[in-house]
Structures are given as structure tokens and as C-alpha cells.
Amino acid sequence: MNKSALPDPFEQARLEKGFGEMNDQNDPVTMLLRLKDVRKAAKNWRTFQSGGDEVGRIVVPSEVHIRETRQIPFEVDPPQHADYRSIVEPWFKRPLEEAYQVKLEAIVEKVIDEALTKDTIEIVEEFALVIQSRALTILLNTPFEEAKTWIDWGTHVFRSDESALDSDKANILYDYIDKEIDRAILSPADDLYSKLLASEINGKKLTKEEVKGVMILTFAGGRDTVINTITNSIAYFAEHPESLERIKNEPEITGRAIEELIRYFAPLTHMGRVVTQDTSVCEHAVKAQSRVSLCWASANRDAKTFENPNEIVIDRRLNPHVSFGFSTHNCLGATHARTLMKIILTTLVNKVTTIEILDHQDNIEDLDQFKRKVGFHELKVKFNA
Numbered sequence: 001m002n003k004s005a006l007p008d009p010f011e012q013a014r015l016e017k018g019f020g021e022m023n024d025q026n027d028p029v030t031m032l033l034r035l036k037d038v039r040k041a042a043k044n045w046r047t048f049q050s051g052g053d054e055v056g057r058i059v060v061p062s063e064v065h066i067r068e069t070r071q072i073p074f075e076v077d078p079p080q081h082a083d084y085r086s087i088v089e090p091w092f093k094r095p096l097e098e099a100y101q102v103k104l105e106a107i108v109e110k111v112i113d114e115a116l117t118k119d120t121i122e123i124v125e126e127f128a129l130v131i132q133s134r135a136l137t138i139l140l141n142t143p144f145e146e147a148k149t150w151i152d153w154g155t156h157v158f159r160s161d162e163s164a165l166d167s168d169k170a171n172i173l174y175d176y177i178d179k180e181i182d183r184a185i186l187s188p189a190d191d192l193y194s195k196l197l198a199s200e201i202n203g204k205k206l207t208k209e210e211v212k213g214v215m216i217l218t219f220a221g222g223r224d225t226v227i228n229t230i231t232n233s234i235a236y237f238a239e240h241p242e243s244l245e246r247i248k249n250e251p252e253i254t255g256r257a258i259e260e261l262i263r264y265f266a267p268l269t270h271m272g273r274v275v276t277q278d279t280s281v282c283e284h285a286v287k288a289q290s291r292v293s294l295c296w297a298s299a300n301r302d303a304k305t306f307e308n309p310n311e312i313v314i315d316r317r318l319n320p321h322v323s324f325g326f327s328t329h330n331c332l333g334a335t336h337a338r339t340l341m342k343i344i345l346t347t348l349v350n351k352v353t354t355i356e357i358l359d360h361q362d363n364i365e366d367l368d369q370f371k372r373k374v375g376f377h378e379l380k381v382k383f384n385a
Ligand code: EMZ
Pocket: 059, 063, 071, 158, 216, 217, 220, 221, 222, 224, 268
């Protein structure tokens, strides 16, 4: 009954000293593990920077060797951050529109209906990746057929079976985006590329490189995160049919259930910052130009704020989790992710009674001294109507 559990590897370090240390490609990271410290550092963008000269360095594992394009708005600090954010924000709020949700519903229903006809379905590749990619065509407002190409890329745009940072694979994404930008320049459509190309900051059009930066973030940031959330949810409901039943009988708890699943799964373990001046975290000195990370996954299990942090309390009320980040750089795709989850849960409770796990292979993230389960490489299940 615990295949769906994601144990908290940070507890001891969080309680004893409040920080952890990891080596990442010889560029060490001091990980902030307590909710209070994570929030404080997230707000303090002057000392804990997202921008800086080295593109890709705030991501852990660092992407400096596989990426030259700055992801926007995520690798930009205030005040410029706000200019970019105000351009993309309305577009990324479209999931609140009825027409958007109707399209998402059709996508989710089709995949669940198909799953119900099969004796076994592998959730990561045949379910979560398919839903994520097809749903992304709605977010970008591009033709549905594009999803086929994205599904072929697999669960992560930078990670392959051979390497966690595969530059050949990354180049496939970059080339694809370059072509799409050129296409949108030649024949503008009602899609995100065209929208960005037409946008201006202080009377100046965004450059191709800036548009590419937003697009890389849109493809990379919402991919394995969404796939892990969907897959972990299926594993959880397989082991907790009573929760599925409850959401069916009390649909008003759906929103809380989603927040709680996302708190517990913390699909993005942490995000880095570059320290701009000598400072200290938890009485531990950190030097200018070194890296810290804001460990959302650990902060979400901080017992100072969350009662029974290692349990999924499906109708948890007080839930100030940081799975979508915190402060300036809160997740741009959060509205899309939450809407998608609401539709998946609602469709599941209407169509599926029980889910059986037939086979599984855990996906364990290697954070040097910490090993964290983030989801599954493979999860074979059977859906019962
Ligand atoms: C970056 C990151 C953003 C990074 C919100 O998360 O997600 C990671 O999966 C990517 O590798 O480049 O987009």
C-alpha cells in the first residue's frame, strides 16, 4: 500500500541545521530546507538572484552546458521581470475561460475512455505524457497534430536515457522553436509565438531570442512536472480508492485535494539562485557568486506549518505550499496545471471506480547526499469502470 508514497529525504537535515549541501557538476549548492527560509530567500531577489550572466545556472542540475538562451521571465530579475510577466500573464490565464476548459475536457475524456478499454496501460508514456502534450496545444493555441511531435520527445526535453543533460536532445527543441518562430513571422496566427512576436516592452518589439526564451520555458518547465503530478496522482488513487470516492461525493473538496496532491508531490524539487553578496543562511556562511537552492519539496513537509506533513490529507484546509514557487517567480503555468488537474480528477471520479497497480519502477532523483523519489519511470495499471 505504499507504492504511491514519496518519502521526505530532507527531514533530518531540515530539523538539525536547516540546510543541505550538494555538489552539482562541481558548482556546489546550499539547499534551504525550511519553509520560512525558503520564502524569505524567494522574496529577497537582490541577494538571491535569478538572472545574472550565466544562463542556466539557477537550474539544478545546472543547464549552463546545454542552454544559451535565457528562459523568460524565469531567469530575469525585477524590475525587468515585471515587463515580461505582464506580457505573458494574460495569455497564461486563458485556462480560466470556459472555451479553453471544454477543449481540455475533450482531451482528457478521450485518453481516459481509451484507457478503460485496455487491460493494462502504462501511465507515464501512454497517459500522462499524452495528456500533457495534447493539453499544451491548447495552452499554445497551436494545431492539435503538433502533440505527436512533442510526445516523441519523451518525458523531459533535456533528459534522455543516456544523460540527465543531453545537448543533442536539447537542440531538437531549440531547432523546433526556431522554425516555429520563423513560421509565425511569415504567417502570424492566433498562437503564443505570434502573440509574443507582436508584443512590445517600452515601444520595442520582443526579439526572436526573447520569444525563444519564453517558449523554451513553456516547453521545459511544464513537462516532467505535469507528467509526474498526473502519474503520482494515479498511483495515489490506486492505493486510496476512498479518496476518489470522497471527491465524487463531495466535489466541493476538489480544489483542496489538488493543492494537497501538489503539495505532497512537489514536482519540482528545488530551484536555484545565485548569491550576489556574502551572506548567511541558517547561520551558515554563503559566499557571493555561489549558489543556493530553494527546496520546495522540503519546505512542503515542514511540520512547523503542515500538520502530518507526510500524509496526504485530501481535504487539507491550511495549505500554504510552495510547489509553484513563491513571490516574484511563482509558476506562470500554475493556472493551466490546476485546471488540467481539476478536469482529470472530475473525469476520473465520473468514469473510474478503482485502479490496480500492476507494475512500477520508481524515478529517484539523485541530489548527492539526498535521494528523492519524484515519481515513476514506469507505472502499469488497470482502470476499472
Ligand atoms: C526550467 C525549469 C523550470 C528548466 C519551473 O521549472 O524546469 C526544468 O524542468 C527545466 O529543465 O530548464 O525550465
